[in-house]
Amino acid sequence: MGLLDYFRASRPKGSASVAKERLQILVAHDRAERGRPSYIPRLQQEILEVIRKYVEVDMSAVSVKYEQEDCHEVLELNIVLPDSATGRL
């Protein structure tokens, strides 16, 4: 399955006809060793700051999902951008 297929499948149902501007960011980390503290939560904040340079992000429109299992961790950020979203640069 290609990436575009994955994102198409994960898009909320019924949204096809409403052209919403969305950003989805996934960060997956395979760790060689357990036990070290994860830097992913800090990375999350910094990635959001980078995105806010380019588009307006209403923090209430950001949903965060974090899954961890053994040496794998995945962070998912889903951001619905405002309808008037225009690039800032």
Next chain:
Amino acid sequence: MGLLDYFRASRPKGSASVAKERLQILVAHDRAERGRPSYIPRLQQEILEVIRKYVEVDMSAVSVKYEQEDCHEVLELNIVLPDSATGRL
């Protein structure tokens, strides 16, 4: 399919026994309008800079894939971290 399953499925075959430190970053953008220039390539550079604050990244160990179709674009960064990778902070 959950995210962890997706990443498990997308992991290179035969690598299960070798505990490699890896980071995979996906950025998917659903655009409401076509024709505006994409900011994703610039975002890619900035995200890499953020990651390099936390871990050493050898640029030759970064692979980039970019797919675009209609109003959807997906950027995938795959980074193999050095064996000695320790968090920088």
